[in-house]
Amino acid sequence: MIDGFSVHAVRGIPDVQPGDDLAKLIVGAAPWLADGDILVVTSKIVSKSEGALASVPVGGPEREAAREQVLRSQTARAVATRGHTRIVQTHHGFVMASAGIDNSNVDRSQLVLLPVDPDASARALREALRERYGLDVAVIVSDTMGRPWRNGLTDVALGCAGIEPLRDHRGETDPYGNELQITQMAVVDELAAAAELVKGKVDRVPVAVVRGLLTSTRDSGGVVPTLVRDAEHDLFSLGTAEAREQGRAEALGQA
């Protein structure tokens, strides 16, 4: 009736273990998958299937010390610290609380790390679905992040394959002949956000499918080379000491 797209929860994926075959688990839970679908996969199950885990003591000060060491291993640069929470830049370039390390939906003796190369993870899943199931889909690996200046978290893309991360409006003009000020939309982040709306945190819905938006998939640059802002590019300062304090305070707000 109306042009648009739909977002569907994929239920029935079992608890993922290291070595598990994600393509098989997903096709098993979503036998209705079709060409042109966009698969949004929570990074946690990608990490678990890839064994991106760290073993830690289940409690006590030993747990804290081990966690601290794991955090250090995942950190390229500290951005801000608030109490126990660190906002850091990971080796991929993502700026996240605790480097994206997570202890939910996993046994207490383990911490889930981010996938080592989420774009490669997305490509591998896309390839597996193409080669073994004849499915031509795009894949987004997503995770939950805070942002400065706003409360609440949203899901964003850590990796993608088969879809361009950005939609570029450069050179377009509106019906009044004005050149567009807004040039590049982070489409894969918007897709990750849309998918989160059906992916409960405790309901074991780690995958959602977006249908009706892509006319065809295409190989593309991944998230890390495209969406992660080059820190060097940002590293100049023109403002007041007060503004610098504020910028830092805002980063802290991410916790």
Added chain:
Amino acid sequence: MIDGFSVHAVRGIPDVQPGDDLAKLIVGAAPWLADGDILVVTSKIVSKSEGALASVPVGGPEREAAREQVLRSQTARAVATRGHTRIVQTHHGFVMASAGIDNSNVDRSQLVLLPVDPDASARALREALRERYGLDVAVIVSDTMGRPWRNGLTDVALGCAGIEPLRDHRGETDPYGNELQITQMAVVDELAAAAELVKGKVDRVPVAVVRGLLTSTRDSGGVVPTLVRDAEHDLFSLGTAEAREQGRAEALGQA
């Protein structure tokens, strides 16, 4: 077949003028609107209908000077400056490039400002649809924003009515008995992002409808009191001078 939701473009809304009746225009273009739908409305048409516009010369240094004055009127606090682009905090508390002032999709003699009170705008539209058309819908007023640390822009909510801005997971535990680390999801921002995927920038699709996600609407706190982070709350700094520089540099990256 699968549980989820759908997002639909609303086409055929004419160029909006000050004083225009948005409820009427939207119902005219989307006679299929139904109870429980979430209407995501680009702030620009809200601003235009409310007359939140500033008249400026169509060119020359006079235009720049006038624009500068308009920007000052919309600015509560400067956050960062990069060349011609200022990242500022608006009187609502939003941190945005150019205070959200926009010159696209409007005659060159005008600049579009943000709605004065986007939560009130959302409530007014929700009320108009309820009273005059018997429709019980939620409304989100959205706009496009940059964010530090990531390239590309996404749509977020400036105002809402009939829906809670945050989904709260506090106190929930996962199947392993771990308490959730991620507590509050900015649902209205995720909805704004989902809607952007069908709202072209130059295609005159200023409204999208999200269907199938809400079981019922409810009066709620708006975006400004809920999602805008209290600057005072963020205003402490524990880090190094280098981290402060970085925080500010990241803010600049929003341009």
